[in-house]
Amino acid sequence: MKEIKHVTVLENQMIAPYMYSMTLQADGIAELAKPGQFVNLYCKGEARLLPRPISICEINKEEGTINLIYAVAGKGTEEFSHIEEGETIEILGPLGNGFMIDESKRRNIVVGGGVGTPPLLELVKQLKGEVDVYLGFRSYPILVEEFERLGARVHIATEDGSVDFKGNVLELMKKENVKGDIIYSCGPKPMLRAISQWAASQNIPMQVSLEERMACGIGVCVGCVCKTRKKDEGDWQHRKVCKDGPVFWSDEVIWDE
Amino acid sequence: MKEIKHVTVLENQMIAPYMYSMTLQADGIAELAKPGQFVNLYCKGEARLLPRPISICEINKEEGTINLIYAVAGKGTEEFSHIEEGETIEILGPLGNGFMIDESKRRNIVVGGGVGTPPLLELVKQLKGEVDVYLGFRSYPILVEEFERLGARVHIATEDGSVDFKGNVLELMKKENVKGDIIYSCGPKPMLRAISQWAASQNIPMQVSLEERMACGIGVCVGCVCKTRKKDEGDWQHRKVCKDGPVFWSDEVIWDE
Amino acid sequence: MNKESLDLKVEIGGVVLKNPVTVASGTFGSGREFAEFIDLNQLGAVTVKGVSSVPWKGNPSPRIAETYGGMLNSVGLQNPGVEEFIKNDIPFLREFDTKIIVNIAGKTIEEYCDVAEKLSHADIDLIELNISCPNVKEGGVAFGTDAKMAKEVTKEVKRHSKHPVIVKLSPNVTDITEIAKAVVEGGADGLSLINTLLGMAIDIHKKRPILANTVGGFSGPAIKPVALRMVYQVAKAVSLPIIGMGGISTGEDAVEFILAGATAVAVGTANFRNPRATMDVLNGIKEYMMTYGIKSLDEIRGIV
């Protein structure tokens, strides 16, 4: 039977302003996890009932550990940031479907924005062929060295120009005239929408990992929907980000919201 | 200005089944405290908003510490029981008026029932003259040695007869034909009511420390009232246990509830 | 006395549930996902997500907001329609030894009756008529806040249903006993309450409501005092069996509802925090019975 597990926090450190990296001894979760999947973390604070969905950033199947990278965005993630090494946390996962890796594609483009970057790290680990990683941040890049260590070419845009290209990641991609066979992407919705339109214009298939406010994370509450239309469907459907996603083909997503 | 203080827990140990003794470094509180007063302890659990009123059991003005003895009665006191030495707790006090020690009385009778016993310890420390302490418990006596160490004669009744007299404390008092000039008492309402009736029949003045469910503990919510009538009053009044009490003259309390 | 000898059976509309624990509609899907966490055979009944006569798309996202000790939802009864439901979910649920309660939604009396009729030929046990969803403008809540309409829709659905009908009441009313009495007059076989309160939360940074729909249904432990008060009031006012719900997450919570007069209890929002919440509630009830030597819940039901 599935269950919420109490797991040990092996490491929980600030890696940039308001950004933390947490490593968990997550036996039974690490073994099953795929890039793009997420876990539910539960708060101790009794005022906060709902799980916090956090993407899996790295998976170590041998050690049975996973790594998460999260931003302090509110009371729940703030609570997480105070957890000390050796304490436990309640977790459920892996959840969702993750990226569908297409090994036939040689030239992979991976695009991350802000806290959308972490799940792409494990993805890049598992991709075959060439990988160009385009990352956009407001100001502080994260995980750059980690991507480089995997042999990927990393291209960085920051909104305030504090590191490398000044502007957004799509502008950088256009400027560098990027070419590729497939795009894997995760980040804020406006970024995903813009890149998805560009990808369509370039005829490059693209996968996007979406975010939505969740209540259960396991597909029962129907709270986390996005508008999608599969190729063979006449009308659009509200699909669940937690169960049908979080990764979708970008041409199936209806971006009008 | 008054304020809720974060104080350090110096000691927090089980002393009997479901009974704990907690010592606090409570500078600014210990100095002012009198026997029969109480403090508000606040919970960390966000589901539990209201303070837990706990009587002061012992006061050490030199060290600035106080000792509390509490029973695990529900979620809040259960939370307290898990606090480890060195952690902090939020506390407000001292609150209420405490016992009015009448030094002209030579033969003091002190009667405690169950978790009503703790506040009587500091009282006995401060009483002049002879002291007979009558204590009633369901099964496990507490603080007996502490009272004896103060030179008081201690008489114990347990409901199940596991220690000394089998029965309630009033039966024991009657059996031993207790004599005295004043009674100070704290315990469950039915016990206080019974002893108060007996005291009236013996013409012994008596002070009782009452309990009531509280929301503020500082006299603003009017939640914690008991029915009382002072000698010069025609009609009864609802008086606040937290502010006008918790100690009242027993002949002013209307016991009909 | 041991846990196995406790008599936990309860009866609603002639249907016997082996124990009083079911789930709140919309918090358990059709049970499929929870079958991976718990043994559905242990439940007195599974109450499924609301179904309508045709597929409903529901409201736009965001649909979920967290509040202090509770949550808001504005799902808006998204569902694939009763025919899909009958085809996919009933065969699955029937594999388990538990009763099936189907929550039905509609925007007009005709729509409600249509669902009830289609379900009449299906292998289910009870219908729960949702006249109280705050998330669908056209219907539901208007029926639930007006005694005359509540009676009318109950009567019509009863006429079209082969299964006993439980009516689910809205808490967003001045006097819930008035609606309860009307529904009893309409011929209901049981009542369930409460549905969600109407609530709101604002994102102060974006300066707009968190929910795309502005307001939503408020549920979870925070609302328990209101739910318990209403169950108590309704139990005193009418004599139909009541499924009590609203913030139940422990056995103690459930016992409070039973003492207030509920025949059965439903676990809702608690399922999201703890997928085993129903089992914890059931065990908690049993432990309470053991502690106080209660052989059957009839001994304590409504004694408060």
Add this chain to the structure above:
Amino acid sequence: MNKESLDLKVEIGGVVLKNPVTVASGTFGSGREFAEFIDLNQLGAVTVKGVSSVPWKGNPSPRIAETYGGMLNSVGLQNPGVEEFIKNDIPFLREFDTKIIVNIAGKTIEEYCDVAEKLSHADIDLIELNISCPNVKEGGVAFGTDAKMAKEVTKEVKRHSKHPVIVKLSPNVTDITEIAKAVVEGGADGLSLINTLLGMAIDIHKKRPILANTVGGFSGPAIKPVALRMVYQVAKAVSLPIIGMGGISTGEDAVEFILAGATAVAVGTANFRNPRATMDVLNGIKEYMMTYGIKSLDEIRGIV
């Protein structure tokens, strides 16, 4: 821009409060006890505990129960009567540079008018007419749940009062905008909402309600989503200034109410957990304004 240059003034019924933070009646006494914790001069206004024409004894104990993220009370408006109040409390409060709002209670229209009349000669700023206390059977709540009676009592009290009158609404109604509109027609100068929800808690070990009065008024952070929704609805429906309350314990909470349309905010149950809650709320509002460069709350009031 610095904290001192922020314009926090708000106006209700012609009375200018230096800032929008007041307290919820019944959670602050007459301020005397809190004067030991905070500087009362910092408050926009002090709203005192409900007073009636003659002394009221209130309900029996226990009067308090804790619930998940909230509490119940059944104090029942115990108070020493308006004459004692005028004698003892007004001189004390007038020593501070803050406005005085007097919450008044009654069982009949005549009683309400009697208090209002007696207060007309007293040195106070505003009257808050409590037509919504769930803890007194004879009155209050009946006025608050019936639009016609709400209008009537407002009109009569207005006739007898020299001070502007704010009417305090009950949340225990099907449609709060209906009551709000009636009260506006009655001539109210402002509205305050919400009073407590009606709730209940049961002691499962003693098998009886925790409150001697069985049911009580439910308040605290748990109820905020209902309060915020009602303030939002009422602000859209009428144009009178609103004092918003219900679960406010932080500056963020207060900003939510202002975005929903509240002119001022009242801190209630939070005072019991944190005697400095009003100051925390005031500072939180100021910090929010600084962060977003808001010079006056008029820029954001009701924009949601």
